[in-house]
Amino acid sequence: MVKSTSKDAQDLFRSLRSAYSATPTNLKIIDLYVVFAVFTALIQVAYMAMVGSFPFNSFLSGVLSCVGTAVLAVCLRIQVNKENKEFKDLAPERAFADFVLCNLVLHLVIINFLG
Amino acid sequence: MMAGSGLRFLVLILVVAICGAASVFQPISDSHRSAAVDVFVPVDGSYKSLEEAYEALKTLELLGIDKKSDLSSATCENVVKVLGSSSSTLKDAFYALSVNGILKCKTGEAVLKDIVSQLQAGVKGAKSLLDFYYSVRGLVLVKEQFSGTDLSLGDAEAIFRSIKTLSQTDGRWRYSSNNAESSTFAAGLAFETLAGVISLAPSEIDQSLIQTLKTGIQKLFDSIQKYDDGTFYFDEKSVDATQGPISTTASVIRGLTSFAASESSELNLPGDKIVGLAKFLLGVGIPGDAKDFFNQIDALACLEDNRFSVPLILSLPSTVISLTKKEPLKVKVSTVLGSKAPALSVKLAQALSSRSKDSSVINSQELKFDADSATYFLDSFPKNFDVGKYTFVFEIMLDDSANEKVYITEAQTKVPIAATGVISIENAEIAVLDSDIGSVESQKKLDLTKDGAVSLLANHLQKLRLSFQLTTPLGHVFKPHQAFFKLKHESQVEHIFLVKTSAKKSELVLDFLGLVEKLYYLSGKYEIQLTIGDSSMENSLLSNIGHIELDLPERPEKAPRPPVQSTEPYSRYGPKAEISHIFRIPEKLPAKQLSLVFLGLIVLPFIGFLIGLMRLGVNIKSFPSSAGSAIPALLFHGGIAAVLLLYVLFWWKLDLFTTLKGVSLLGVFLLFVGHRTLSQLAAASNKLKSA
Numbered sequence: 001m002v003k004s005t006s007k008d009a010q011d012l013f014r015s016l017r018s019a020y021s022a023t024p025t026n027l028k029i030i031d032l033y034v035v036f037a038v039f040t041a042l043i044q045v046a047y048m049a050m051v052g053s054f055p056f057n058s059f060l061s062g063v064l065s066c067v068g069t070a071v072l073a074v075c076l077r078i079q080v081n082k083e084n085k086e087f088k089d090l091a092p093e094r095a096f097a098d099f100v101l102c103n104l105v106l107h108l109v110i111i112n113f114l115g
Numbered sequence: 116m117m118a119g120s121g122l123r124f125l126v127l128i129l130v131v132a133i134c135g136a137a138s139v140f141q142p143i144s145d146s147h148r149s150a151a152v153d154v155f156v157p158v159d160g161s162y163k164s165l166e167e168a169y170e171a172l173k174t175l176e177l178l179g180i181d182k183k184s185d186l187s188s189a190t191c192e193n194v195v196k197v198l199g200s201s202s203s204t205l206k207d208a209f210y211a212l213s214v215n216g217i218l219k220c221k222t223g224e225a226v227l228k229d230i231v232s233q234l235q236a237g238v239k240g241a242k243s244l245l246d247f248y249y250s251v252r253g254l255v256l257v258k259e260q261f262s263g264t265d266l267s268l269g270d271a272e273a274i275f276r277s278i279k280t281l282s283q284t285d286g287r288w289r290y291s292s293n294n295a296e297s298s299t300f301a302a303g304l305a306f307e308t309l310a311g312v313i314s315l316a317p318s319e320i321d322q323s324l325i326q327t328l329k330t331g332i333q334k335l336f337d338s339i340q341k342y343d344d345g346t347f348y349f350d351e352k353s354v355d356a357t358q359g360p361i362s363t364t365a366s367v368i369r370g371l372t373s374f375a376a377s378e379s380s381e382l383n384l385p386g387d388k389i390v391g392l393a394k395f396l397l398g399v400g401i402p403g404d405a406k407d408f409f410n411q412i413d414a415l416a417c418l419e420d421n422r423f424s425v426p427l428i429l430s431l432p433s434t435v436i437s438l439t440k441k442e443p444l445k446v447k448v449s450t451v452l453g454s455k456a457p458a459l460s461v462k463l464a465q466a467l468s469s470r471s472k473d474s475s476v477i478n479s480q481e482l483k484f485d486a487d488s489a490t491y492f493l494d495s496f497p498k499n500f501d502v503g504k505y506t507f508v509f510e511i512m513l514d515d516s517a518n519e520k521v522y523i524t525e526a527q528t529k530v531p532i533a534a535t536g537v538i539s540i541e542n543a544e545i546a547v548l549d550s551d552i553g554s555v556e557s558q559k560k561l562d563l564t565k566d567g568a569v570s571l572l573a574n575h576l577q578k579l580r581l582s583f584q585l586t587t588p589l590g591h592v593f594k595p596h597q598a599f600f601k602l603k604h605e606s607q608v609e610h611i612f613l614v615k616t617s618a619k620k621s622e623l624v625l626d627f628l629g630l631v632e633k634l635y636y637l638s639g640k641y642e643i644q645l646t647i648g649d650s651s652m653e654n655s656l657l658s659n660i661g662h663i664e665l666d667l668p669e670r671p672e673k674a675p676r677p678p679v680q681s682t683e684p685y686s687r688y689g690p691k692a693e694i695s696h697i698f699r700i701p702e703k704l705p706a707k708q709l710s711l712v713f714l715g716l717i718v719l720p721f722i723g724f725l726i727g728l729m730r731l732g733v734n735i736k737s738f739p740s741s742a743g744s745a746i747p748a749l750l751f752h753g754g755i756a757a758v759l760l761l762y763v764l765f766w767w768k769l770d771l772f773t774t775l776k777g778v779s780l781l782g783v784f785l786l787f788v789g790h791r792t793l794s795q796l797a798a799a800s801n802k803l804k805s806a
Contacts, residue, residue, distance in 0.1 A: 025731055025733070032728065032731070036721065036723065036724035036727075040717060040721075043716050043719075043720070044717070047713045051705035051709065052705075054702040054704065091797050093793035097789055100789070104758055104778075104782075108762065111762045111765050111766050114766055
């Protein structure tokens with residue numbers, strides 16, 4: 001029984017990998033960016049767990065910067081993905097411009113809150 | 116040089132209304148001289164620099180203190196060394212010559228020639244005002260000290276013009292042509308330098324140049340500043356100037372004096388401002404700083420003996436008139452350094468009482484002159500001259516005789532005078548009254564001139580009344596500044612009450628019913644003390660009247676306790692308990708190494724991101740190549756980088772408002788550029804799709 005479960009897991013993992021490799025490169029770039037942002041947030045949380053949350057506003061602004069930019073990247077991915085029927089009429093350049101603008105506003109607020 | 120002005124026939128009353136506070140200015144006196152010895156005579160007999168030596172020796176000379184024998188040896192050595200060396204600067208040579216003028220050290224002929232050639236070279240190659248000042252004034256000093264030396268300044272007019280270029284329209288001068296900042300102190304230096312040029316010039320300088328200089332001087336006087344007591348002074352405009360008001364004023368006065376001395380024609384300066392400048396310098400008192408002391412005395416010496424106008428100061432050795440002693444009021448008129456004034460008469464125009472400011476008690480009384488002590492005095496006062504505070508208004512009239520110098524004074528000098536006398540105390544009595552009826556239970560007459568042994572009894576339902584009458588020598592009711600009634604308990608607890616003076620008498624009523632809580636419910640024996648005092652009262656008194664036995668009810672629970680009295684009577688003036696402030700304990704910060712390790716760890720995901728990008732085969736091949744498309748694209752990326760840089764600056768230095776301004780500007784720019792780029796990209800991809 002255990003063997004089959006692990007074999008199932010391996011099969012699942014392999015099929016996931018092969019399906020993923022079919023995604024277009026620009027979407028993979030965005031996924032990589034999201035992973036990078038999330039990892040940065042995790043490291044910050046680990047640091048805070050170790051040393052305490054003294055300048056709490058700095059911690060919040062750092063974590064929210066990463067989380068916010070990850071969220072915006074996910075939105076970009078949704079809008080740029082050609083398989084998404086809802087955003088068929090939206091030009092990917094427009095989505096990218098929105099992404100840049102929202103990031104700039106987010107980072108202005110983050111820097112202000114950083115202290 | 117004086118021939119141009121000739122002998123003058125004077126009655127110069129420069130009518131100047133100086134409104135403002137009354138104050139007395141004293142001319143330079145012996146206290147200045149003794150302070151000068153402390154400030155200017157160095158302990159080991161030598162000075163740190165020639166500039167210091169010159170300032171000290173000049174001040175001592177002007178004050179008439181002779182210390183030359185002690186100080187001359189070391190200083191003269193220094194002087195001879197500097198004058199003999201060919202590598203000394205113009206400034207050192209100038210101060211060496213100045214000190215030589217006072218100490219008259221022995222220098223050789225060869226030294227003289229070298230110095231003259233060095234100074235003349237300095238004049239030719241001068242680039243700034245200070246270069247001109249040191250070289251020209253140095254040549255003037257050489258001419259004064261060594262007679263028979265041939266000093267020609269060459270083209271004096273050209274030198275005059277080149278110095279004149281540094282002047283500005285507001286009357287101030289610049290230090291050099293490159294430096295745009297103007298200074299009033301530099302104006303004084305410029306006047307001295309130009310005076311030196313005029314005196315050394317082989318022929319007459321063009322009068323139009325001198326006229327423009329005089330106009331500049333008038334402009335400078337427009338920028339003079341003043342205080343409310345009628346003193347005028349010069350100060351620099353900029354806040355961080357190196358020269359303060361004393362040195363700036365002294366520099367201008369020195370410059371004006373030397374310019375007036377070198378020039379044959381008249382220099383008309385506003386007389387009220389000259390008197391105001393003299394009062395400002397005298398009002399400094401005894402300066403603590405050596406430089407201020409030198410500047411004060413040097414400027415006053417220039418005012419004492421100059422060709423435009425010599426101010427005279429009216430001062431009073433004592434501003435108190437005692438009606439009992441019947442001594443005369445003495446007034447002295449002298450120059451600023453304390454020398455004799457010319458023949459003049461002093462009149463007391465008005466004596467305004469502080470009580471009735473309109474009418475004057477004394478009108479137009481001329482003061483008598485005592486030639487032995489050179490003072491003017493007023494020995495008779497009218498019958499209605501009562502004790503109190505007055506403002507005496509003095510006027511000085513210079514006699515019609517021919518004076519060589521132009522003297523000026525204030526039109527009216529206002530001096531605050533206090534008249535004191537013996538105040539008589541009558542009908543002093545103390546009584547205990549029954550509060551509801553007001554009838555007197557016990558009443559005692561008092562003699563406040565000596566301590567009494569009155570003994571009274573009262574309970575909390577009764578009142579205590581103290582009354583007396585104070586009258587001036589002329590019979591008016593007198594209201595003293597201080598009339599305190601003190602009750603002191605056996606346990607040293609004290610209470611002080613004020614005795615109020617009405618139009619008829621002075622009275623204090625203490626209602627013990629209302630005061631029970633203030634007295635801390637302490638029954639027992641209280642000592643009574645009365646203090647009456649005033650600045651016009653010659654017989655102020657503090658009298659122990661006696662004691663009063665007070666019977667007060669028991670203290671309730673909630674009533675305040677009397678404060679603990681320490682045995683030492685002056686302990687309340689001792690140091691108080693130290694306050695230990697509690698500050699917020701700073702938060703514990705993590706170790707530096709730990710923070711640095713995490714800084715490194717944070718960078719890791721970014722590196723991972725870059726590695727991942729490389730593995731995906733990311734390239735920028737579709738970056739537009741043609742110029743028309745490349746520029747907006749580059750600007751777009753540049754704009755984003757600029758915004759991020761602005762954010763970094765915001766975190767580091769700027770505030771939100773400047774950042775928002777910058778962001779809005781960059782944002783608008785980015786909008787245009789980004790739209791351009793992205794629409795070109797979209798068009799390109801559309802073309803590919805349709806193709």
